[in-house]
Amino acid sequence: MTHSIYIALVHHPVVNKRGDIVTTSVTNFDLHDLSRNSSTYGVKGCFIVTPSQAQQDMVAYIRNYWREGKGADYNPDRKEAFEALYISGSLEESCLTIKKAHDKAPKLIATSAKSYDKVTLFRELREEISNTEDPYLIVFGTGWGLAETIINSADAVLEPIKGPVAYNHLPVRSAVAIVLDRLLGQ
Amino acid sequence: MTHSIYIALVHHPVVNKRGDIVTTSVTNFDLHDLSRNSSTYGVKGCFIVTPSQAQQDMVAYIRNYWREGKGADYNPDRKEAFEALYISGSLEESCLTIKKAHDKAPKLIATSAKSYDKVTLFRELREEISNTEDPYLIVFGTGWGLAETIINSADAVLEPIKGPVAYNHLPVRSAVAIVLDRLLGQ
Numbered sequence: 001m002t003h004s005i006y007i008a009l010v011h012h013p014v015v016n017k018r019g020d021i022v023t024t025s026v027t028n029f030d031l032h033d034l035s036r037n038s039s040t041y042g043v044k045g046c047f048i049v050t051p052s053q054a055q056q057d058m059v060a061y062i063r064n065y066w067r068e069g070k071g072a073d074y075n076p077d078r079k080e081a082f083e084a085l086y087i088s089g090s091l092e093e094s095c096l097t098i099k100k101a102h103d104k105a106p107k108l109i110a111t112s113a114k115s116y117d118k119v120t121l122f123r124e125l126r127e128e129i130s131n132t133e134d135p136y137l138i139v140f141g142t143g144w145g146l147a148e149t150i151i152n153s154a155d156a157v158l159e160p161i162k163g164p165v166a167y168n169h170l171p172v173r174s175a176v177a178i179v180l181d182r183l184l185g186q
Numbered sequence: 187m188t189h190s191i192y193i194a195l196v197h198h199p200v201v202n203k204r205g206d207i208v209t210t211s212v213t214n215f216d217l218h219d220l221s222r223n224s225s226t227y228g229v230k231g232c233f234i235v236t237p238s239q240a241q242q243d244m245v246a247y248i249r250n251y252w253r254e255g256k257g258a259d260y261n262p263d264r265k266e267a268f269e270a271l272y273i274s275g276s277l278e279e280s281c282l283t284i285k286k287a288h289d290k291a292p293k294l295i296a297t298s299a300k301s302y303d304k305v306t307l308f309r310e311l312r313e314e315i316s317n318t319e320d321p322y323l324i325v326f327g328t329g330w331g332l333a334e335t336i337i338n339s340a341d342a343v344l345e346p347i348k349g350p351v352a353y354n355h356l357p358v359r360s361a362v363a364i365v366l367d368r369l370l371g372q
Contacts, residue, residue, distance in 0.1 A: 003350075029215045033357045040356050041349040077355045162372045163227040164189075169263045170226050171219045174363035177356070178371070181364045186348045 004102060004135040005043050005184065007176060008094050009034055011050040013147035024142040026055045031062055033173045035081035041180040044135075047086045047094040056087050063087075091139065091150065098135050106135035110154035111179060112145055113161075113168050120156040122182045129183065138179065140172050190288060190321040191229050191370065193362065194280050195220055197236040199333035210328040212241045217248055219359045221267035227366040230321075233272045233280040242273050249273075277325065277336065284321050292321035296340035297365060298331055299347075299354050306342040308368045315369065324365065326358050 009030060012023035026048060038046040048059050063085050065071045072079040088094040091108075098106045109125065129136060138158070139150060151157055161170060161178050170178070195216060198209035212234060224232040234245050249271050251257045258265040274280040277294075284292045295311065315322055324344070325336060337343055347356060347364050356364070 033360060036355055036357055037360055039353040040347075040351070040360075042351040077353070080353065081355065161226075161367070163366070164370055164372065165226070165228040167225040167263075167266065169222055169267065170363070171222055171359075173357075173359060174219060174223055174226075177360035177363045178367045180349070181347070181367065184350055185364070186350065 002133045003042070003129050003184070004133055005129060006045045006047065006094070006098055006106060006135065006137045007034065007038060007043055007180075008047040008049050008088070008091060008137055008139045009172065009176075010091060010139060010141050010146060010150065011048075011055070013149060014141045014143040015145055015147055016143050019144075021147055022143060023050065023052060026050060026059055027142075028062060030142075030173060031059060031085065032078070032081075034176055035085050037177050037180055038084045039081040041184040043084060043180065045086050045098075046084050047088045047097075049088045049091055049094060051089050056089070059085075059087050095137060098137060102135045104134060106137040107156070108154045109136055109138045110146055110151050110157045111138065111140050111175065112151060112157060113170070114145070115160050116151065116157045118157060119159040121159050125156070125158060126183050140176055142172055188319050189228070189315050189370070190319055191315060192231045192233065192280070192284055192292060192321065192323045193220065193224060193229055193366075194233040194235050194274070194277060194323055194325045195358065195362075196277060196325060196327050196332060196336065197234075197241070199335060200327045200329040201331055201333055202329055205330070207333055208329060209236065209238060212236060212245055213328075214248060216328075216359060217245060217271065218264070218267075220362055221271050223363050223366055224270045225267040227370040229270060229366065231272050231284075232270050233274045233283075235274045235277055235280060237275050242275070245271075245273050281323060284323060288321045290321060292323040293342070294340045295322055295324045296332055296337050296343045297324065297326050297361065298337060298343060299356070300331070301346050302337065302343045304343060305345040307345050311342070311344060312369050326362055328358055
């Protein structure tokens, strides 16, 4: 396995129900689920992106509990999962961290429940990443999804996940699991 | 779409870290995530299985909040998702409910992170359910997984989900999302 896939969970800028740009709160379950998803699929790092210092401190506190505190003794598998968790003030900062590690900026892949003109199909991206060690950052939005500024600045937007019916309101935790499975599952 | 797929999230009998048979607590996030996964993939019903009356009451309280309470006004999509949520005292009770609706007992499909001798492959089950309206109940365990009694009494055990690396400690919420996507996704 040679891929260099990273994921980011963005809490700002995202939209709320009315389409306003907001900052959402970090959800503890997201930290656990995304860390475990990342470890299962060999993702190099999972960035929790929030500009709020208080929220960043909370994520660091939880991460340390599982990496070095009582949680690490109680559940070594969880300790391993949390090793992949990074904290970032912005998506730009996440990209810089990846660029430093790989000497190359990551290709930014946005995700959305909506379909856009220039979507990349899952099978296209799966094929592309299987043939390169170049870094990729797959970006997921909390709330009602990523702000248009992120969608517009991305190198590609992934096609939406579709089930056999019209309903499409997956939790972001599920979307991350399904996207990683479609791109990296065996 | 003609399939009649149901899922069950079992809180008893499941095993803990040491392999003891235990009853786990219901997790609020599971109710939301599994309801939304079910609605996305056209699952006919999602059974929350626990023998504890207090836990059943709590699930009913949460379900009613989103189906008929303030939650239903605030988020109609969540209301729709929670329509698929059922509460059961046991897996036998879930099977009876399905049998009453279809005049036929469901085929019981167990899931596990471990591999068993007689596993059914995802592509085999996907093919099978695409050709029938017969009911199926796909069973997921909380804690450290389903008790052996359930595995042994199931009609089939699904192959474990594998990523490209050795780590395999997915949250049950992620496992449900990935299994439904592999069986019913487009």
